[in-house]
Amino acid sequence: MKKTLILAGIILLSGFSASAYDFTPISSNQIIQYSPELNTWSDGGITSEGNIQFLKRTSSGTGSFSEYYNIDGSLASIFGSNFEFITLDGRLIACHNADLKIFEIFFKDGKLTEKELTEEQIKELFPNVEIIKISQFKDRKYSLAKKPFEKKEVLILNDTKEYFHKYSFKPRSIKKTPIAGLIEIERYEQIRFSHYNDDNARFPAYTISVRFKLR
Numbered sequence: 001m002k003k004t005l006i007l008a009g010i011i012l013l014s015g016f017s018a019s020a021y022d023f024t025p026i027s028s029n030q031i032i033q034y035s036p037e038l039n040t041w042s043d044g045g046i047t048s049e050g051n052i053q054f055l056k057r058t059s060s061g062t063g064s065f066s067e068y069y070n071i072d073g074s075l076a077s078i079f080g081s082n083f084e085f086i087t088l089d090g091r092l093i094a095c096h097n098a099d100l101k102i103f104e105i106f107f108k109d110g111k112l113t114e115k116e117l118t119e120e121q122i123k124e125l126f127p128n129v130e131i132i133k134i135s136q137f138k139d140r141k142y143s144l145a146k147k148p149f150e151k152k153e154v155l156i157l158n159d160t161k162e163y164f165h166k167y168s169f170k171p172r173s174i175k176k177t178p179i180a181g182l183i184e185i186e187r188y189e190q191i192r193f194s195h196y197n198d199d200n201a202r203f204p205a206y207t208i209s210v211r212f213k214l215r
Contacts, residue, residue, distance in 0.1 A: 021126070023085040023093075025178070028058040031071075032086070034107045040090025041105075052107065058082070066094070068112055077112040079105070083178045093117075093125065097180035098165040100134070100158035119157070129155040129182070132208075134162060140206045145213035146185060154208075156181035156193070167195050185210055 031044030033051040055069045068076045081094035092105040103114040170192045174183040188210050195203035
């Protein structure tokens with residue numbers, strides 16, 4: 001019971017809605033472990049014999065990338081993600097928020113590696129989201145249909161060479177999780193995705209217009 005309450009608190013503080021996604025977020029300075037026997041990941045709460053442990057840290061500076069260290073203090077790997085979580089079935093998922101891409105982390109041949117998830121694999125993680133790819137924006141604009149009273153979850157994925165470091169949404173209220181491209185839309189409005197409200201060749205702004213859909 002105590003562990004359940006602690007986990008619920010972590011999820012809440014990390015911005016996850018426990019009712020929507022029952023994931024375990026990984027915070028900085030947290031130990032996680034990999035089970036070679038089960039081929040699964042778990043948090044560092046209970047250590048089992050044979051499990052391999054790693055310590056997550058966040059790099060200094062504006063990039064804030066995730067660094068994973070072996071239990072002896074040596075560096076195991078640096079990833080392009082800045083947010084990771086463990087799924088209920090023990091997968092370790094890495095969100096490359098500056099790239100708007102999602103990867104899965106594996107332990108193979110004594111090394112940590114990652115592989116980008118396909119759109120189909122991402123839909124398995126987030127079955128209720130509508131995926132919008134950056135290439136679908138025309139002149140950096142996208143029209144999204146929504147039924148009355150519908151709460152629509154949208155995940156923006158990057159299938160271009162663009163980079164979205166320090167981009168954010170306006171209004172801010174649509175952001176519910178630390179996953180950069182995941183938003184929740186309830187109102188008919190214009191949503192702006194930009195770098196500190198810039199809109200130029202270096203930092204172009206993107207607009208989503210939410211329009212009425214009867215059925």
